[in-house]
Amino acid sequence: MSKTAQPTTQAGQPSGGLGAIPWATLAVSIAGLAVAAYLTYEHFTAGTTLACPDTGVVNCAKVTSSQYSKLFGIPVALLGLAFFVGMTALSVPPMWRTGSPxxxxxxxxxxxxxxxxxxxxxxAELFQIDAICLWCTVVHALTLVLFALVIVRQALLPPTS
Structure with a gap:
């Protein structure tokens, strides 16, 4: 019995089904988009409804209002939102199926x-602010999961010649 090679796109990606990793990447990107949108909303409304403790080591208000909550004057929450908007756009099925690399x-x-x-x-949270934001930690974890998914998917692709 001989195995037939699965047809591939120009980028070396299988042209058939997407598999689980691209769908997981889309789901994680959408979850990150939701949390980042919440944090962005909280940033621009002074964080009055942040559902997070505001005392002790876990202190979302301390983290989201620290000097580290902005980078070059841009709210970190807004940068996170832009990141997840981009990753969501790059994770929709047509972007996985395209022949372009x-x-x-x-x-x-x-x-x-x-x-x-x-x-x-x-x-910054651990060594400068001395506080941890639970919502930020969710974004961090989702980013790390997204990284792992993209790296694993990249590793599974056949080499291009």
């Missing part, structure tokens, strides 16, 4: 930048 490259670049930024934010 650019969506895969942009996904990879996006998650790499996202993970570096998450490392910076975790450092």
């Amino acid at each position: 650019w969506p895969a490259r942009l996904r990879l670049a996006g998650v790499l930048v996202g993970v570096v930024f998450v490392c910076y934010l975790i450092w």
Whole structure:
């Protein structure tokens, strides 16, 4: 019995079904989009409805109002929202099925930048702010899961010649 090769796109991706990883990537991106949208809303409404403790080590208000809550004057929550908007757009089925290598490259670049930024934010929470935001931690975890999914999917692709 001989195995027949599955047809692939120009980018070397299977042209048949997407598999579980792209769908998981889309789901994680949408979840991140929702949490980042909530944090962005809270940022612009002074965080009066933040559903998070405001005393002790877990203190969302302390984290989201610290000097580290902005980068070059741009709210970190808004940067997170932009990140997840982009990752959601790059994770819809047509972007996984395209013959162009650019969506895969942009996904990879996006998650790499996202993970570096998450490392910076975790450092700021632990060593500069001395407080942890639970909502921010959810965004950090979703970014790390998204990174893992994109990296695993990239590793599973057949090499292009």
